[in-house]
Amino acid sequence: MKRLADIAHSRAGDKGNILVLSLIPFDEKDFDWLVQNITADRVKKHLQNQVKGNVTRYVLTSIKALQFTCEDALAGGVTTSLALDAHGKSLSYALLEMEI
Amino acid sequence: MKEKIRIGCGAGFSGDRIEPALILTEKGNLDYLVLECLAERTIALAQKRKLQNPELGYDVLLEKRLRGLLPLLLEHKTRLVTNMGAANPIAGAKKILELAKAQNLSLKVAAVFGDDVFEFLTGQEHSIENNQPIQSYGKLVSANAYLGVEAILPALETDADIIITGRVADPSLFLAPMIYEFGWGLDQFDILGKGTVLGHLLECAGQLTGGYFADPVSKPVPDLDRLGHPFVDVFSDGRGIISKVEGTGGMISEQIAKEQLLYEVLDPDHYFTPDVVADFSTVQFEEIAFDQLRVSGGGGIEKPETYKVSVGYEAGFKGEGEISYAGAHAVERAKLAGEIIEKRIKEQITNLRVDLIGLNSLHPTELSQNSKPYEVRLRVAGMCGTMEQAQLIGEEVEALYTNGPAGGGGARKMVTQVIGVVSTLLNLDQVKPSFQLFSV
Numbered sequence: 001m002k003r004l005a006d007i008a009h010s011r012a013g014d015k016g017n018i019l020v021l022s023l024i025p026f027d028e029k030d031f032d033w034l035v036q037n038i039t040a041d042r043v044k045k046h047l048q049n050q051v052k053g054n055v056t057r058y059v060l061t062s063i064k065a066l067q068f069t070c071e072d073a074l075a076g077g078v079t080t081s082l083a084l085d086a087h088g089k090s091l092s093y094a095l096l097e098m099e100i
Numbered sequence: 101m102k103e104k105i106r107i108g109c110g111a112g113f114s115g116d117r118i119e120p121a122l123i124l125t126e127k128g129n130l131d132y133l134v135l136e137c138l139a140e141r142t143i144a145l146a147q148k149r150k151l152q153n154p155e156l157g158y159d160v161l162l163e164k165r166l167r168g169l170l171p172l173l174l175e176h177k178t179r180l181v182t183n184m185g186a187a188n189p190i191a192g193a194k195k196i197l198e199l200a201k202a203q204n205l206s207l208k209v210a211a212v213f214g215d216d217v218f219e220f221l222t223g224q225e226h227s228i229e230n231n232q233p234i235q236s237y238g239k240l241v242s243a244n245a246y247l248g249v250e251a252i253l254p255a256l257e258t259d260a261d262i263i264i265t266g267r268v269a270d271p272s273l274f275l276a277p278m279i280y281e282f283g284w285g286l287d288q289f290d291i292l293g294k295g296t297v298l299g300h301l302l303e304c305a306g307q308l309t310g311g312y313f314a315d316p317v318s319k320p321v322p323d324l325d326r327l328g329h330p331f332v333d334v335f336s337d338g339r340g341i342i343s344k345v346e347g348t349g350g351m352i353s354e355q356i357a358k359e360q361l362l363y364e365v366l367d368p369d370h371y372f373t374p375d376v377v378a379d380f381s382t383v384q385f386e387e388i389a390f391d392q393l394r395v396s397g398g399g400g401i402e403k404p405e406t407y408k409v410s411v412g413y414e415a416g417f418k419g420e421g422e423i424s425y426a427g428a429h430a431v432e433r434a435k436l437a438g439e440i441i442e443k444r445i446k447e448q449i450t451n452l453r454v455d456l457i458g459l460n461s462l463h464p465t466e467l468s469q470n471s472k473p474y475e476v477r478l479r480v481a482g483m484c485g486t487m488e489q490a491q492l493i494g495e496e497v498e499a500l501y502t503n504g505p506a507g508g509g510g511a512r513k514m515v516t517q518v519i520g521v522v523s524t525l526l527n528l529d530q531v532k533p534s535f536q537l538f539s540v
Contacts, residue, residue, distance in 0.1 A: 005318065009313075009355070009359070010359075011312065011313070011359040011360070011362065011363055013362075013363045013365070014364065015364055015366055016229055016521075016522075016523070017229065018366060020362070020364055020365060020366060022358070022359055022362040022363070024355065024358050024359060026318070026355075047464065048464075049464035049465070050463075050464045058367065058368050058369070060368055060380075060381055062381060062383060062397065063358050063361065063383060063385065064358075065358050065362060067362050067368055069366050069367065077521075078141070079140065079141050079415070079518070079519065079521045080415050080483070080518055080520045082418065082451070082452075082453040082481040082482065083453070083461075084455060084461045084462060084479060085461075090463065094462075094464065094467055097463070097467050
């Protein structure tokens with residue numbers, strides 16, 4: 001069984017209650033596969049208990065990367081969240097757990 | 101006008117390490133050093149310190165960060181641009197003069213202010229996040245507009261050695277020296293977009309040299325214990341070459357830059373700052389030599405017609421308690437402990453969260469359902485109206501020592517006052533940036 005972590009890396013960022021996840025292939029040859037298979041719907045389903053709102057996907061062909069903007073995903077956001085990781089910084093590795 | 105300038109970033113958040121800025125200034129041959137030390141909530145906390153003492157309200161690490169740096173800045177003719185003024189740039193400037201005087205240094209500091217718009221708000225303004233009047237969130241404690249390059253440029257035009265600001269959009273700290281040195285027009289949005297790309301890449305300091313990137317298995321980065329911070333050679337056409345001081349830890353690579361370009365970016369085609377709406381989708385990277393990365397592309401369109409304002413409000417008190425379990429049935433015992441706490445205080449504290457650190461505190465439970473940790477730590481956190489209520493959470497967790505379940509160890513308790521932050525918008529003419537020059 002392979003996971004996204006085997007072929008791609010990710011960085012998590014936050015803006016208020018919005019979680020931002022990049023997804024970047026180690027090998028640019030895998031970019032097209034990621035574009036075809038790792039859709040916004042699939043990310044939303046994978047993180048359904050974390051992300052309560054919409055997921056929007058951006059495709060950056062110039063640097064061969066994907067960006068997922070996940071709304072209502074950080075228990076209110078860093079300033080008032082009760083989560084241990086209030087920024088959601090560790091959530092890049094939650095995305096990379098996805099089985100592929 | 102210059103053809104090329106070099107800008108380093110020596111701090112990427114308020115708690116960043118001290119020595120990378122010293123190394124950058126001493127060995128980096130910089131024209132400008134930027135220290136970015138102001139997160140969303142930091143300024144609201146600083147505002148509270150200023151209310152208690154009008155001489156405070158600047159960055160709490162200002163003295164520690166600048167004492168050793170001041171002589172190096174003067175010796176190497178490097179100008180400093182920093183938002184360490186936080187809620188009180190003028191008091192910050194005066195503190196810098198005090199530090200300089202103690203070392204017999206002669207320097208000029210420009211304090212940029214006008215971001216504090218608290219007195220102009222009625223409380224009726226609606227938040228961007230939920231479209232509710234901002235006063236409905238709680239007692240308001242601060243309101244700061246994200247100023248842009250227009251606030252910094254007049255200070256750069258003086259002979260100030262140091263420019264200290266309050267709330268300024270992070271990339272603007274970098275873009276302002278570029279505009280000043282290259283004579284870019286404030287309506288040349290395409291090139292302002294390119295400069296904003298470079299500022300955005302650098303603003304988190306060590307995140308661009310491999311820090312937040314590193315993973316010893318899939319993304320190894322050398323010598324993280326002495327991670328160097330980055331600098332960029334900016335050319336007058338808006339292109340840049342990113343590098344770091346030779347011999348420092350970390351590394352410069354295309355993979356790292358890709359992660360940083362997208363960091364905290366909601367929409368890569370439209371990155372809003374007070375100066376420009378930048379387009380990151382056309383940025384290109386090229387590794388041109390060891391630890392050297394060329395950045396080209398990017399662009400921008402006309403800037404927004406409003407200032408974004410960060411509003412701080414009192415959101416109550418957060419109480420936390422933790423206790424650990426290990427060995428046989430560790431997870432079962434920790435779960436039981438969590439259930440006991442919930443039964444005892446759920447009626448009083450409705451906004452309660454129970455996690456098992458080691459199992460499900462960071463990621464959703466289903467991702468760790470097959471793991472069986474040897475030890476776990478119960479964490480209970482709750483949001484309360486009063487400090488007394490918040491204290492109860494830690495007290496109840498601590499009381500598990502003798503009241504069970506078995507083998508609970510290492511209990512800790514904590515209470516913090518919570519300052520929430522929401523955003524609203526103000527028209528451009530409602531914000532009037534200004535500056536004042538101090539010298540010693």
